Amino acid sequence: MKLPRVFKAAYDQDNECITIESPETLCIYNPNESYQTYRFVKYIETVIFEYGTRIHISFRNLKKITAAASLLIFARVTKCQLCLNQPxxxxxxxxxxxxVKKTLVESGFWNGIKPGGASKVRKLIHTNNGYISGSNHDSEHYGKVISATLINLVQNGVNFSVPSIRILTRGIQEAILNIDYHAYDKKSLANQFDQLGDSRWWQCCWLDSGNNQLVFIIYDDGVGIPHTLHAQYPELSSSQIIEEAMKVGITRTMNPERGKGSNDIIKATCTFPNSHLIVMSGNGYFKSDSEGVTTKELPFTLEGTLIQWVLDYSVEKIDDCL
Structure with missing residues (x-):
C-alpha cells in the first residue's frame, strides 16, 4: 500500500487501519501550506473509498487551523461517515x-466530525451548530439550514440589522441554489446521492469576536465552476472563468431567470466595510473587496466550489447595497 510523503501516515496491518497525522498547520490560504493541506484532506476520502480500510485521523500535533481548511475536513469526514455502513x-x-482543542470544540467543528452518520448530521441543524451540512432532503432543506445559521449568529452575539440579515440571507440562498442547479452531475452520481442526499453542501460560521469578524463559508463537492463553464470560455484560465461567473447574467443554462444571483453573493460584502468575498474552484481563486477584484491560480486543484464571506460586522453600510 503506497502512502503519501507530504504528511505522516502508517498502516496497522493487524487492525487493518491507516493512521494519518495532520500537519502542524492546516491552511489553504497560504501557498506554502495549501498543497500539503489539500493532500491531507483528499487522502481521508482516498483511504475510505479506494483502500476500503479503517482510518484514524490524528490531529495530535495540530498547532493552527484556518476556517476554510476546517470546513473542507468537515466535508470530507462527514461524506465518508454518510457513505460508510459503519461510521x-x-x-x-x-x-x-x-x-486549539478549545477552538475546535467551541466552534462546533468537533460536533461536526465526531463519530456518527445521518442522524448526527441532521442533529447539527436542529442544535444550530456552527458547522452544518444540508441537502434537498426535507429534514436538511436550505430553509431550515439558514434559520439554524441565523440563530447560531444571535447566540454568539452577532446581531445584524434586519436589512443586513436579508442581504446576507439572499447571498447564502443564492450560493445554495447554484449548488442545486450547477454543482453536481446528477446522472453520474445518482447512486451516491442515495447515501449523501441530493445536492449536498457544507457550511460553517467562524467567529473572531476580538476583531468583530464573521467568516461564513459554504462548500460543495461538485464539478466546480471552471468545469461547468469551460465550454463557454475554452481559452480562459480557471480564475478568469470564476471572474466571468461572478458577473451578473452569466449562466450555463438557457433560463433567463438564472445567472443574476452573483450580485446577491457579492452584495453581502459591500454591506459591511472592510469585508471581502473569496471564491475558490478548480485551480482558480477570486477575491472581491473594496479595492476591486483579484484573481490567481491555485497551487492545487480544489474539487467543487468554496465561497467565503469575511464580514466586519462592527459597522454596516446598508444604503449602498439596497
Missing part, C-alpha cells in the same frame, strides 16, 4: 494543544 470505521484524535 465508527473513522476514528479521530483531537489536538494536544489545549488552545
Amino acid at each position: 465508527s470505521d473513522l476514528e479521530i484524535t483531537l489536538p494536544e494543544s489545549k488552545e
Whole structure:
C-alpha cells in the first residue's frame, strides 16, 4: 500500500487501519501550506473509498487551523461517515494543544466530525451548530439550514440589522441554489446521492469576536465552476472563468431567470466595510473587496466550489447595497 510523503501516515496491518497525522498547520490560504493541506484532506476520502480500510485521523500535533481548511475536513469526514455502513470505521484524535482543542470544540467543528452518520448530521441543524451540512432532503432543506445559521449568529452575539440579515440571507440562498442547479452531475452520481442526499453542501460560521469578524463559508463537492463553464470560455484560465461567473447574467443554462444571483453573493460584502468575498474552484481563486477584484491560480486543484464571506460586522453600510 503506497502512502503519501507530504504528511505522516502508517498502516496497522493487524487492525487493518491507516493512521494519518495532520500537519502542524492546516491552511489553504497560504501557498506554502495549501498543497500539503489539500493532500491531507483528499487522502481521508482516498483511504475510505479506494483502500476500503479503517482510518484514524490524528490531529495530535495540530498547532493552527484556518476556517476554510476546517470546513473542507468537515466535508470530507462527514461524506465518508454518510457513505460508510459503519461510521465508527473513522476514528479521530483531537489536538494536544489545549488552545486549539478549545477552538475546535467551541466552534462546533468537533460536533461536526465526531463519530456518527445521518442522524448526527441532521442533529447539527436542529442544535444550530456552527458547522452544518444540508441537502434537498426535507429534514436538511436550505430553509431550515439558514434559520439554524441565523440563530447560531444571535447566540454568539452577532446581531445584524434586519436589512443586513436579508442581504446576507439572499447571498447564502443564492450560493445554495447554484449548488442545486450547477454543482453536481446528477446522472453520474445518482447512486451516491442515495447515501449523501441530493445536492449536498457544507457550511460553517467562524467567529473572531476580538476583531468583530464573521467568516461564513459554504462548500460543495461538485464539478466546480471552471468545469461547468469551460465550454463557454475554452481559452480562459480557471480564475478568469470564476471572474466571468461572478458577473451578473452569466449562466450555463438557457433560463433567463438564472445567472443574476452573483450580485446577491457579492452584495453581502459591500454591506459591511472592510469585508471581502473569496471564491475558490478548480485551480482558480477570486477575491472581491473594496479595492476591486483579484484573481490567481491555485497551487492545487480544489474539487467543487468554496465561497467565503469575511464580514466586519462592527459597522454596516446598508444604503449602498439596497
